[in-house]
Amino acid sequence: MNKVRLAIVGIGNIGKRHIAVIDADPNTELSAICDIDKEKCQKQSDLYNGIPMYTNFIKMLDEIDADVISICTPHFLHKSMTLEAVDRGYNVLVEKPMALKVDDAQEMISAAHKNGVKLFVVKQNRFNVPVKLVKEAIDEGKLGKIYMVQCNVLWNRNTEYYSLSDWRGNKEKEGGALFTQVSHFIDLMIWIFGDVIEAKSNIDTLKHDINVEDSGVATLKFDSGVIGSVLWTTCVYNKNHEGSITIIGDKGTIKIGGQYLNKIDFWDVESYPLPNNINFVDLPNNYGKYQGTSSNHDKVIKELVKDMNNQSGKTVQGEEGIKSIEAIQMIYDNANN
Numbered sequence: 001m002n003k004v005r006l007a008i009v010g011i012g013n014i015g016k017r018h019i020a021v022i023d024a025d026p027n028t029e030l031s032a033i034c035d036i037d038k039e040k041c042q043k044q045s046d047l048y049n050g051i052p053m054y055t056n057f058i059k060m061l062d063e064i065d066a067d068v069i070s071i072c073t074p075h076f077l078h079k080s081m082t083l084e085a086v087d088r089g090y091n092v093l094v095e096k097p098m099a100l101k102v103d104d105a106q107e108m109i110s111a112a113h114k115n116g117v118k119l120f121v122v123k124q125n126r127f128n129v130p131v132k133l134v135k136e137a138i139d140e141g142k143l144g145k146i147y148m149v150q151c152n153v154l155w156n157r158n159t160e161y162y163s164l165s166d167w168r169g170n171k172e173k174e175g176g177a178l179f180t181q182v183s184h185f186i187d188l189m190i191w192i193f194g195d196v197i198e199a200k201s202n203i204d205t206l207k208h209d210i211n212v213e214d215s216g217v218a219t220l221k222f223d224s225g226v227i228g229s230v231l232w233t234t235c236v237y238n239k240n241h242e243g244s245i246t247i248i249g250d251k252g253t254i255k256i257g258g259q260y261l262n263k264i265d266f267w268d269v270e271s272y273p274l275p276n277n278i279n280f281v282d283l284p285n286n287y288g289k290y291q292g293t294s295s296n297h298d299k300v301i302k303e304l305v306k307d308m309n310n311q312s313g314k315t316v317q318g319e320e321g322i323k324s325i326e327a328i329q330m331i332y333d334n335a336n337n
């Protein structure tokens, strides 16, 4: 297995996690890090053996030797940074959401194709223990025909989460809570139930002083015929309450729950009891004042190493990543009508 050399741009909450994971994996190597905030960069460089650091992304791209650029900047920069990297022949691993518009995501996919490089999107929740268990059970037909799905993202983001950020809560830069908090859940539903072909929604800004929605409810129809709903908010009192997906099938009902899809809250499946030897080990990404979804970035990187070595890894590629952007755009386009 050839070692994969990665450089990271955006050393904020999640960029730091990428650094730690890449540093810990024997099959990956950190080539460089980049952030416009020199202090952040210096701190991480000091922590990781003086890793080369840059405050200018283009300069980093032009000077370093790396196989993959990991893009961990705010959403609105994902497209332009991906294009700059793939045009220089780099493969890209971009954080979710891959872009804020379907056209932008398509442009990124086309540019990667044109340059003969790979475009991966981070979707670490696919590796959550309960999610894998349920995906396998459904693929093996254990639940029979699936009728409905209900998804709840009932989370807390405090005032500072928005007020201390120069991009969160901003329409052009963040897009909205669907992109930030809900896109993982939408990706999982598409992965399990197929493409979203219809969406209607009501969205609102109930609590926070921001110009995107902090709450909403959408009804969805998937191309498999499954109908479903997603209810999301960042207004829950005090702390995250629930991140769940409940599935209603002809031969069974399952609720993947916990705060971030880390538990099985309910399992009643004909002739298929919940295996009793499962170790539920998923931990959340912890950002100090709030918790995000699962921290399975180590699994994403392991699969990326396989993909880069042509060993059919399970990293999500741009062609799949765009599907959740299509669904989110459809939900926003059909909001409050």
Ligand SMILES: NC(=O)c1ccc[n+]([C@@H]2O[C@H](COP(=O)([O-])OP(=O)(O)OC[C@H]3O[C@@H](n4cnc5c(N)ncnc54)[C@H](O)[C@@H]3O)[C@@H](O)[C@H]2O)c1
Residues within 6 Å of the ligand: 009, 010, 011, 012, 013, 014, 015, 034, 035, 036, 037, 040, 055, 057, 072, 073, 074, 075, 077, 095, 096, 097, 122, 123, 124, 165, 180, 285, 292, 293, 294
């Ligand atoms: N997969 C996940 O579960 C997960 C979790 C958290 C964040 N994310 C994604 O990661 C991205 C970043 O989120 P975050 O919470 O780490 O944000 P953040 O604000 O904590 O960090 C972003 C960093 O990018 C830097 N930056 C901004 N513009 C730059 C530029 N032009 N060049 C270089 N650096 C620049 C900022 O200085 C900051 O350090 C978002 O798209 C988010 O959706 C994904």
